Amino acid sequence: MACSPWFLLAFFVSLCLLRDAHRFCNGDPTEGFTAVPLTEWNFEMEKPYDIPLEERYSFVNGVRRMWVYSSDMPLRPDSKTKPRTEIRIRGYDYSSGTWQFEGYGFVPNGTSGTNIMQVHRATYPATTLMLRVYGGLLTNYVWSVVEPYVYDRWMRVNVIHDVDADKLTVFIDGVQKMEVEGNGPGVFNFKCGVYTQNYSTYYMESRWRDIRIFKKDD
Numbered sequence: 001m002a003c004s005p006w007f008l009l010a011f012f013v014s015l016c017l018l019r020d021a022h023r024f025c026n027g028d029p030t031e032g033f034t035a036v037p038l039t040e041w042n043f044e045m046e047k048p049y050d051i052p053l054e055e056r057y058s059f060v061n062g063v064r065r066m067w068v069y070s071s072d073m074p075l076r077p078d079s080k081t082k083p084r085t086e087i088r089i090r091g092y093d094y095s096s097g098t099w100q101f102e103g104y105g106f107v108p109n110g111t112s113g114t115n116i117m118q119v120h121r122a123t124y125p126a127t128t129l130m131l132r133v134y135g136g137l138l139t140n141y142v143w144s145v146v147e148p149y150v151y152d153r154w155m156r157v158n159v160i161h162d163v164d165a166d167k168l169t170v171f172i173d174g175v176q177k178m179e180v181e182g183n184g185p186g187v188f189n190f191k192c193g194v195y196t197q198n199y200s201t202y203y204m205e206s207r208w209r210d211i212r213i214f215k216k217d218d
């Protein structure tokens with residue numbers, strides 16, 4: 001029986017991560033940070049411009065479910081970007097200091113070729129980190145694997161952005177999985193949901209709950 005290349009890659013990465021597990025740091029990534037207040041106003045929705053929000057988003061029992069099809073329209077008629085249904089955290093754009101996104105994410109089996117969380121920039125280049133799902137792998141952009149298998153389970157996602165040091169750190173379920181350099185200064189914001197990337201499936205979905213934003217204590 002033939003195996004998909006994504007399965008083989010996931011298996012290989014799983015072995016590597018198990019071998020190197022001692023290198024990663026455990027602990028509460030929110031220690032030393034203070035949560036900022038959030039209301040529904042802070043959860044700005046971006047979705048295909050030609051359909052009602054309820055056809056691509058639901059909020060039931062604390063779970064924000066977002067889905068999109070690869071054939072959908074972009075978020076604006078003049079946009080050349082690919083289809084998305086995303087939450088943009090409004091009111092907390094930042095250009096200095098250390099900020100953190102926390103949320104519990106869920107990706108159903110079969111979703112692939114989509115971004116589920118990003119640190120977005122107002123100017124080019126448009127992002128400094130993109131957590132994508134390819135065949136069950138959670139990656140930063142395409143080939144930097146963050147977590148080997150994320151389908152059909154809730155995972156705690158923490159992303160810390162130290163703007164002044166130009167550094168981003170990713171934690172999954174309280175374990176540090178990645179630390180990378182950013183790509184320079186800018187005005188940033190956090191997003192999560194589904195945003196179509198290359199090699200996507202026709203249908204893409206992610207779910208989020210308990211989203212919080214933190215700022216590092218002075």
